[in-house]
Amino acid sequence: MKLPITIREDSREPIYHQIEAQLKALIVSGHLPAGNPLPSIRVLAKDLACSVITTRRAYQNLELSGYIKTTQGKGTFVAKVDEAKIAMTKRSTVQNALKTAIDTALKHDYSIKEIESMFAEILQEKEREA
Incomplete structure (x- = not known):
């Protein structure tokens, strides 16, 4: 496989x-x-x-x-992984991805407000796709 x-x-x-x-x-x-x-x-x-x-x-x-x-x-x-560990791993993975994205935006001189606005736009796009 x-x-x-x-x-x-x-x-x-x-x-x-x-x-x-x-x-x-x-x-x-x-x-x-x-x-x-x-x-x-x-x-x-x-x-x-x-x-x-x-x-x-x-x-x-x-x-x-x-x-x-x-x-x-x-x-x-x-292995059989318990639900609490699965939830913790998923959350940690997403948080790390978001932190990386925010760090990238900050390095490109975007303000926190601009980053929030981009994030909101992306969420709205995903909502329309769903």
Whole structure:
């Protein structure tokens, strides 16, 4: 199974962190349900054209955080994540994305009021699309 993970070479974010963040998002959004098998470290490294060390680090971090579990001789699987942790992860992910967007706008010399106005416009567009 090929995972929908995209590595951005131009990003300052380390590749293992990009993999980890995207896998975590797939898990908490329900796209990868508990018990779902994941590709081996080697297969994922090949699919993403990165090193085995990089994918191993992402898997290790996800396992330590309780998002995946590895069973010797069977493989790596999505772990059962409790609802509170899912909600916290989703909120944290969105907050970080918003902080990044705000930092970008501030670097481009937009005022807080201008940023609020842009945010309101985008929300209105999304509301019309829904």
